[in-house]
Amino acid sequence: MKAREFWLLFFPSLLIMGALLVLPLVRTVRWSFEQVRYGTPGTFVGLANFTDALTDPRFHRAVVFTVVVTVITTAILLVVGYIIATGINRITTSRPLVLGIMLVSYVLPNLVGAVAFSWLFDDNFGGVVNRLIGFFGGTQVLWFTDQVPNAILVIANTVWHMLPFAMLIILAGLQGVPNELKEAAKIDGANAFQTHISVIIPTIRGVLGFVTLITIMDVLRMFDNLIPLSPQAQNIGNESIMLYVYSVAFADGAENLGLGSAINVLTIILILVMLIPFIRGIFKEAKAER
């Protein structure tokens, strides 16, 4: 393909992305060094916004909460996603039905899913989950006003929302494992558990890495689901980083854009650092292909 043709075909898309992704991003970076309100030019304040963010205990709490939820959710998703994918890999006739039901929680608006999820736990709606806990002899749990139970609720919802994705990708990986490999393991006397641990999981390493990457990126940005699940997020210390940005830079007339942008920039740096190993892997593969 000639260069001229390439640019002709690529240009409209490039224009949209340049104008609506790159330019705003540049502005965010500039804002992070400024004292600024919407609609007015800002004044340069150096690193003041960054020092403000890094010394704010509320920001620390948000980072700790976000990271803890991300790590726990990712670990659960990998283990449970793998087990369920293995199960689904065994069934044949009912598979489309099961996949269809499993997909529902993923394709649904995150916010709507979280509303439905919260009603199961809400005592105003009959408190089904607390009733079940009571039935098995447990005590009432304050799902919305107690920090740890609320964090568990958020993790449960995130797992519920992301599980279909993790399960499907792992399922795709499992289908790529050659049968000969499993049979060889059997002949060598490995039991089912050993086959999984030392044959199948190492084979689909790349797929598991991809699931980990996407899960981490998506959970670090959580925002939508906290609106119904954690209405008192700030008071009980269960604010996510994005919720914190929202409340300083946009909600209810808040206009501390400089601080909000500084936190965005810090988050971007964190994400880029995490992406580095994956980016190197991608380039290595591309080189090998050439």
Added chain:
Amino acid sequence: MSLTSAELSTRAIVTGGSPKRRRRSSRRPPVITGLLLGILCIVVLSPFIWMTLSVTKPTDVAFANPPVLWDYQPTLDAFVNLWETTYFADYLVNTLVVAVVSTVIALVIGIPAAYALSRFPSYVSALLLVLALIFRALPRFSVVLPMYDISRALGIYDTTFALAIALVAINQPFTIWLLRNFFAEIPKELDEAAMIDGCTRIGMLRRVMIPLMGPGILTAGIFVFLFAFQEYLTALVLTDTSSKTVPVFIATQLGQTLPMLQQAGAASMLLTIPVFVIAFIAQKYLVAGLSDGAVKG
């Protein structure tokens, strides 16, 4: 000839592999596995089952504790209420307009771009993949807050067009990446054959590539539509009253009085039903987008 190999492997995921493999593994039906998966499906659906019950109860019963499970007269009052006392119809129209417009624009600009990238050497696609990953991972506010500022300055704040075009941009890296993987499956020799027969590059794209890419375009279209249909954060920042979408409406109904909560539930149900339908009808394409679009680089 309309099947790409990407689609074939997807079919294997949905139906369980080639017939040969199936025969080998069907020594005994996996009863316990099936039973466990059945329970799992019920657990996965439980929030909706409960929401459906809560929305179809009379208001005083819906909020009773202990919950009333079956001894009540089902009613659709919450839906009627939603329709009559709020601007739900407007919000629904806004949501659909945004989703349709952004899907059409995303495909019109994304298809040529993805095709161009698929015909370039692999390091260009590697670079694209990296950019798609980075832009997918960006904190949404880092682009949406400046968009808010810019849209106010341009006077297009709170219009469905501004929201639709914002979503096109936000989802464009993913769209291109997904489409490129489908294009990469089509052999380059086909391009050359068509060009020898006298097609221009764009004529060839229109006459040869797009018909061949049917499943791929459908997959990308479904994803972009769903992304736009469910978007909350961007709509929250870029809309106010006249172009409000259903997810934003639902969020504002939370924390209000009990009948309004039930309305939020009714609105959620109405937003959910089309998605349920898509999840079943278009399952093959969803699986294709998730697995083939994601796993391959």
